[in-house]
Amino acid sequence: MSLQRQLEVAEQHARLRESERLVDLSEVARQEEKANRIGYGLYKIKKKNKTPFVQMFHENIDILIREKYMTMNELGFLSAISPFIAMSSNAIKNPETDQFMTITEIANVLGVQRENLSRTIKKLIDKGLIYEIVSAKEIKLYKRNVNARPLFVNPEIIYKGNKDEIDPMLCDMVMEYDYIEKSKILLEWKVWHSHNQKEGKMLSRSTYLKNKRESRKR
Numbered sequence: 001m002s003l004q005r006q007l008e009v010a011e012q013h014a015r016l017r018e019s020e021r022l023v024d025l026s027e028v029a030r031q032e033e034k035a036n037r038i039g040y041g042l043y044k045i046k047k048k049n050k051t052p053f054v055q056m057f058h059e060n061i062d063i064l065i066r067e068k069y070m071t072m073n074e075l076g077f078l079s080a081i082s083p084f085i086a087m088s089s090n091a092i093k094n095p096e097t098d099q100f101m102t103i104t105e106i107a108n109v110l111g112v113q114r115e116n117l118s119r120t121i122k123k124l125i126d127k128g129l130i131y132e133i134v135s136a137k138e139i140k141l142y143k144r145n146v147n148a149r150p151l152f153v154n155p156e157i158i159y160k161g162n163k164d165e166i167d168p169m170l171c172d173m174v175m176e177y178d179y180i181e182k183s184k185i186l187l188e189w190k191v192w193h194s195h196n197q198k199e200g201k202m203l204s205r206s207t208y209l210k211n212k213r214e215s216r217k218r
Contacts, residue, residue: 128179163202171200
């Protein structure tokens with residue numbers, strides 16, 4: 001956290017403490033008693049924890065480890081970048097700038113060699129544990145990516161957000177290029193998105209297979 005941000009937070013806390021000192025709690029108690037007599041009530045507003053959290057689908061991870069599809073080092077890397085996974089999209093972004101992170105930036109924040117990290121990410125992409133969006137236009141013009149390659153963590157492994165409100169683009173990408181399923185690794189939890197639905201969700205394998213059969217009949 002920058003010095004400027006620390007000062008802003010400290011100022012906010014000071015204002016909150018000052019406002020708490022200005023509240024006459026004895027008067028609040030008297031007003032509550034009056035309200036109760038006529039059938040009303042006063043209540044304290046609870047602060048909701050808005051801290052984004054990362055869900056790890058341990059059943060899926062256990063299968064991937066047992067089947068030797070994912071190594072412990074690869075799992076360690078995915079866990080290490082969890083603070084940089086963007087809410088709902090699962091994109092790997094700089095939380096301060098909200099920009100996609102380059103491999104060099106990821107290597108810097110993790111304190112690892114860029115070359116080693118590049119090889120690790122390539123393996124994860126090949127396995128479908130991470131997805132990337134490549135600009136065909138850039139490849140055609142420059143024979144390589146010029147701008148940062150947007151990287152997304154497979155939500156069937158780790159997801160930041162509500163598992164019943166998964167980004168539809170992310171779901172479609174995983175469903176279309178499901179390298180894990182094509183490798184005969186059958187995960188317990190699968191993403192699903194119907195084209196008539198606004199958002200995707202995580203389903204148990206049995207429900208996922210049922211939806212898949214029904215979609216083929218249409």
